[in-house]
Amino acid sequence: MTFAPGKLLPDGPWQANVTLVSGFTVVSVQATVQFGTHRASLSLWARLLIILGATVIVIVLASALARRSLSRRR
Amino acid sequence: MRRLLSALILLTSTGIAVPAATAFAATSAGPPGPQRFGVRLLDVPLSEKDNPRGLRYIVDYLPPGQVIHRRILVKNEESQTARFTVYPDAAQIAGGFFTGDAGETRSELTSWITVQHPTLTVGPGQSATDMVTITEPLGATRGEHYGEIWVQQAAPARESGGVSVIERARVGIRIYLAVGPGGAPPPTNFAITSLTGLRSASGRPMIVAHVLDTGERAIDLSGQARPTDGPGGASRARTQSRRSSPSRPGRQGT
Numbered sequence: 001m002t003f004a005p006g007k008l009l010p011d012g013p014w015q016a017n018v019t020l021v022s023g024f025t026v027v028s029v030q031a032t033v034q035f036g037t038h039r040a041s042l043s044l045w046a047r048l049l050i051i052l053g054a055t056v057i058v059i060v061l062a063s064a065l066a067r068r069s070l071s072r073r074r
Numbered sequence: 075m076r077r078l079l080s081a082l083i084l085l086t087s088t089g090i091a092v093p094a095a096t097a098f099a100a101t102s103a104g105p106p107g108p109q110r111f112g113v114r115l116l117d118v119p120l121s122e123k124d125n126p127r128g129l130r131y132i133v134d135y136l137p138p139g140q141v142i143h144r145r146i147l148v149k150n151e152e153s154q155t156a157r158f159t160v161y162p163d164a165a166q167i168a169g170g171f172f173t174g175d176a177g178e179t180r181s182e183l184t185s186w187i188t189v190q191h192p193t194l195t196v197g198p199g200q201s202a203t204d205m206v207t208i209t210e211p212l213g214a215t216r217g218e219h220y221g222e223i224w225v226q227q228a229a230p231a232r233e234s235g236g237v238s239v240i241e242r243a244r245v246g247i248r249i250y251l252a253v254g255p256g257g258a259p260p261p262t263n264f265a266i267t268s269l270t271g272l273r274s275a276s277g278r279p280m281i282v283a284h285v286l287d288t289g290e291r292a293i294d295l296s297g298q299a300r301p302t303d304g305p306g307g308a309s310r311a312r313t314q315s316r317r318s319s320p321s322r323p324g325r326q327g328t
Contacts, residue, residue, distance in 0.1 A: 001282075001283045001285060001295050001297055002280055002281070002282050002283075003280065003281040003282075003283075003297075003298075003299035004278055004279070004280055005279055005281060005299065005300075005301050005310050006279070006310060007277065007278050007279070009279045009301065009304070009310060010304060010305050010308075011273075011305075012271065012301075012304055012305065013304070013305075014271070014301040014302065014303065014304040015301065015302045015303040015304075016269050016271065016281050016299060016300075016301055017299065017300045017301075017302060018266065018269055018281065018283050018297060018298070018299045018300075019297050019298055019299075020264070020266060020283060020285065020295050020296070020297035021126075021295070021296055021297055022127070022262065022264060022293035022294050022295050022296075023125045023126065023127040023128070023133070023262055023293075023294070024124075024125055024262070025262050025263055025264065025289075025293070027264060027265065027266055029266045029269060029283075031268075031269040033269055033270065033271030033281060033301075034271050035271045035272065035273050035279040035280075036271065036272060036273055
């Protein structure tokens with residue numbers, strides 16, 4: 001079960017008081033939680049650029065190796 | 075025969091004021107299709123009258139050979155007469171969701187269910203009652219069985235790109251039926267095994283409660299969270315979660 005208490009909440013620490021209910025059964029717990037620092041995730045374009053760059057490097061290396069082996073044979 | 079509490083709750087003609095326990099179906103505007111309609115339970119066992127699950131779903135525990143009856147109310151919210159089909163379907167709980175199977179799938183539970191009026195014709199703004207009867211055979215398999223009573227409306231077939239399309243809308247009432255030797259019902263219990271704080275990719279703080287179903291029946295969770303004693307002694311208002319998060323016995327989920 002996930003709760004979203006509000007976007008402006010500082011990292012904490014906080015005492016989280018959670019009560020869950022299913023029919024007649026009620027369970028409550030309390031625990032210390034820390035929301036932590038948001039780690040910026042890479043955008044889709046950044047990921048695509050990294051993949052593209054890695055692909056280009058691999059192609060360049062492969063072609064360089066192929067040329068080298070051809071020149072040795074000659 | 076078990077004592078039943080007849081809990082007829084009048085439905086208003088507007089969707090806003092309809093009790094929360096009513097399930098509704100509606101389709102977007104456009105060509106004539108299924109209309110807006112709803113279904114809810116009318117009969118609840120006295121033992122379940124204060125149980126939010128018992129008011130919303132068919133929840134019961136029976137020894138083999140017993141018979142139970144539940145009336146349902148089907149409400150046509152539109153301005154045209156509508157024809158509905160009412161039928162049982164198999165269902166399962168997986169990944170935190172209670173899901174009715176496609177179409178009219180058979181199961182051991184559905185083979186015990188009969189519907190008094192498999193088809194209903196309801197006038198505009200009117201309602202009709204139907205009776206669901208569950209007859210447990212003597213050889214019923216022990217344990218909890220899941221199913222759904224669907225109320226379905228199908229629009230007339232229409233042509234779309236050379237293909238005949240039949241639009242169907244259905245709303246249902248879940249069934250949680252436990253079969254056992256009788257006496258006290260099997261326990262319903264769960265434990266919150268951990269609380270975790272995290273921030274989503276958009277920077278939104280989240281409190282995640284991990285839950286283990288430690289009982290012998292399925293659970294449907296709702297609840298609230300309140301962060302207190304934060305930096306500078308700050309407290310925040312309660313955050314409610316209305317999402318129903320079903321779980322099967324022995325399963326862990328969030």
